[in-house]
Amino acid sequence: MSRPSIDQRFWRLDKPECEDDYSNVFINGLAEYTYGIPGIDCPRCGPWGGLRTLPVECPAKFRTDRRLANRWPLPVEEHARLCSELETALREETADLVLEPGDSFQPLVFDIPCKPTLDFYWCRFFEPVVARRVRDLFVKHSVTGISFHEVRLRRAGTLPAKSDPPIAETGEPEDIFDAIAIEPHPEKLGPFFETLVDGPLVDADRASLPTCEICGLEKHPEYEGEEWLIKMDEDRPNVMSLSAVRSTDVFRARSVGLVISERVHELVTANSLTNCLLTELELVP
Numbered sequence: 001m002s003r004p005s006i007d008q009r010f011w012r013l014d015k016p017e018c019e020d021d022y023s024n025v026f027i028n029g030l031a032e033y034t035y036g037i038p039g040i041d042c043p044r045c046g047p048w049g050g051l052r053t054l055p056v057e058c059p060a061k062f063r064t065d066r067r068l069a070n071r072w073p074l075p076v077e078e079h080a081r082l083c084s085e086l087e088t089a090l091r092e093e094t095a096d097l098v099l100e101p102g103d104s105f106q107p108l109v110f111d112i113p114c115k116p117t118l119d120f121y122w123c124r125f126f127e128p129v130v131a132r133r134v135r136d137l138f139v140k141h142s143v144t145g146i147s148f149h150e151v152r153l154r155r156a157g158t159l160p161a162k163s164d165p166p167i168a169e170t171g172e173p174e175d176i177f178d179a180i181a182i183e184p185h186p187e188k189l190g191p192f193f194e195t196l197v198d199g200p201l202v203d204a205d206r207a208s209l210p211t212c213e214i215c216g217l218e219k220h221p222e223y224e225g226e227e228w229l230i231k232m233d234e235d236r237p238n239v240m241s242l243s244a245v246r247s248t249d250v251f252r253a254r255s256v257g258l259v260i261s262e263r264v265h266e267l268v269t270a271n272s273l274t275n276c277l278l279t280e281l282e283l284v285p
């Protein structure tokens, strides 16, 4: 691996500005998972869960375990016991993984209120759902650092994404499906893919953060628990330190978001991929 240089160029790949919550849900859809690791209730940090998706399905024998469906935060010891049992089951079935509070299992259940003809759908924090066109393009060009997992398209609307979003009677964006016509055969529209970035979340402005010795939560000097986990969606800086640069084409940097290399930037622009916003990042020593 060559050393990162200040002459390299990187962009944030992000969601375009939306007028309001309704437009956001109408265009980008809603993501849901059936099973996942419960949150952890740490005596020092309080209850919290991360936002990671795992590349594997829930082990068969745990699908009747209520704790994986309701995901209510568990005390530290019970959490550790459950994770250890799950890790053993996963090792026997598919993968060697270290589980974290809040992890979700495949597949992502995708509901999209507009007619899904766009390329990117920003229904999760960092990693978008994409159309087959994007998956095929990235695979063809051997883009590194990202993998694709087919989602279960549950509901899709029939109105073009550029229409005004219909308003549900309750006034809640989550109820938008009560106000729209639904495609009777959503299976004809896919496939769509959840993207997962392989590497860990890196910090845009420092090498690493101290972690809680009880629950493993990273401690930011200015933010506590959940506040820190959701900070990534606010006031995103356009500056990234050279030490945060990874050798893959795609990686995630905390508070910046999804970062792509110049090569991927070219693929996105040359193919006019839709529903994405590119912002060049300033690289600093």
Ligand SMILES: [Zn+2]
Residues within 6 Å of the ligand: 042, 043, 044, 045, 046, 212, 213, 214, 215, 216, 217
């Ligand atoms: Zn803790």
